[in-house]
Amino acid sequence: MKRCIACGAPLSAEPLLTIENMPAAAQHLPRPEDAATERGVTLRLCACTGCGLTQLDTEPVSYYRDVIRSGGYSETMDKLRRAQYDAWIPAFHLEGKKILEAGCGQGEFLSILAAYPVKAYGMEHFHELVVKAREKGLTVAEEYPEREDQVFENGPFDAFTSFNFLEHQPDPAAYLRAIANNLTAGGAGLVTVPSFEYILEENSFYEFIPDHLSYFTEDSLSSLLNRCGFDVLKKERVNRDTISVWIKKKARPDVSGLIEKQKSIARDITGLVNEAAARGKVAIWGASHQGFSIAASLGLGDKICYIIDSAPFKQGHIAPSSHIPIVSPDAAAADPATCILIVAPGYTEEIAARICEKFPAGTEIWTLRSDVPERLTDRREA
Ligand SMILES: [Zn+2]
Known part of the structure; x- marks a missing residue:
């Protein structure tokens, strides 16, 4: 019996959908000499019987800790990030505060953030990308949010961003709790993931890829965030196919009155x-x-x-x-x-x-x- 990567409950016995002969990965493309051995894979889309998260029951790709983005400039993404920072930074009073981008690649979005009046920090696992980001003058740690007890370099942070990275994680709860544990009290977050609602609306089977293990709806994303120490303050669809949420680290209950009384x-x-x-x-x-x-x-x-x-x-x-x-x-x-x-x-x-x-x-x-x-x-x- 397979179990949910987000909550550990059993996955539905029968997959919702099985697709044969799909690409085994979207990065590190095979070379002509690999053609004799390189093969497609079968993808099974399953639903969790507990938290409801839709997910592939396959092994993660070997490079799931790395954030490999096209690297080229995209006007659409540039505009979107600026619009997100413009709204999010003042809403959480993050001027002058330390903000971490978990999984920053070579700093495509971090360099935009660094132009705002905040202290921008990045975290990236892939060494070559860390080097490239540092060459741009960005402060980037070669690290990955792996364990809940991990103490991040340059931490703690007042806020974090995570752009289309959570859906790659084989243990998304450990990833989020590691981040939560490196935030100050009341720390804010800006998280985006591809929208499963969008895939359902478009009936686009070609969106499934082993790089993306989780297919979040607004509900299943909120449920996971709530279980990992965050309150969800705002959720919206951006750029047609992406869920964007504003979150805040949950406060511990104030029991000072109980202790006094x-x-x-x-x-x-x-x-x-x-x-x-x-x-x-x-x-x-x-x-x-x-x-x-x-x-x-x-x-x-x-x-x-x-x-x-x-x-x-x-x-x-x-x-x-x-x-x-x-x-x-x-x-x-x-x-x-x-x-x-x-x-x-x-x-x-x-x-x-x-x-x-x-x-x-x-x-x-x-x-x-x-x-x-x-x-x-x-x-x-x-
Ligand atoms: Zn679950």
């Missing part, structure tokens, strides 16, 4: 329980994960007489870690606590009403339903 909740609850325990018995109502966590993490095992819960299957057990006994409301009422802390967000009012029914007047009722314990008024006193 963990301390204040611990202080407040410990203070409340210690004071109440000096006056009488203290109980918790609610034998679920919130109450268990409070009792265990604050070390309240010897301060809480029991945890009350109306679910019969919990009664007779003890709370994990704190080992406080779990009892029924009736058993608790027979040996009443003088202070009850309700830890069952969502059921607080219902439980407070039951306490008023079953427990003596004057029972102190507290609840924790946000980050501060609240004293509830006994209805009988109101």
